[in-house]
Amino acid sequence: MRARTPLALLAVTAALFAGAAVTAPAATAADTCHTQSTIGLTCHYHYGNQWAERGSVGNHVREIQALINGTTDYRQVGGRLAVDGRFGPATETAVRWFQRNHMAAGSVDGVVGPNTWRALRGYRV
Incomplete structure (x- = not known):
C-alpha cells in the first residue's frame, strides 16, 4: 500500500500495531x-x-x-x-x-x- 502523506503512513502504522485490518482507500474519480x-x-x-x-x-x-x-x-x-x-x-x-x-x-x-x-x-x- 502506498501512503500519500506522512500522516497517512503514521495512521496505517498505528493501525497495524493495534492489530487492525488496513485496506487501501477506494480510487476516486480524481485518481482515474x-x-x-x-x-x-x-x-x-x-x-x-x-x-x-x-x-x-x-x-x-x-x-x-x-x-x-x-x-x-x-x-x-x-x-x-x-x-x-x-x-x-x-x-x-x-x-x-x-x-x-x-x-x-x-x-x-x-x-x-x-x-x-x-x-x-x-x-x-
Whole structure:
C-alpha cells in the first residue's frame, strides 16, 4: 500500500500495531481521470460527446459525473456526485454550476452538449 502523506503512513502504522485490518482507500474519480491526446480529459467511462440532460442514463452520464468530481472544485461547494450513470437533480445542479463558473455567459442550461463536453474535457483545477 502506498501512503500519500506522512500522516497517512503514521495512521496505517498505528493501525497495524493495534492489530487492525488496513485496506487501501477506494480510487476516486480524481485518481482515474487522465488526459488522452485524442479527446482531452477522460475518466474512461465514455469517450464520446453524447448529449445528456435530466433523465439520461448511461456511461456518458458516468463520465460527466466523474469529470465534475475529479477535475473541478465542485466537491467543495456541492459535495461529490454519485457516479451512478443517472442524470438526476444532483447531476443537473452540478452541470449548471460548472456551466456558470467555467463557461461563457449564457451557457447555463443544465444540458451537456458539444460545448459543455469540450469545457469538461479541457478544464482542470
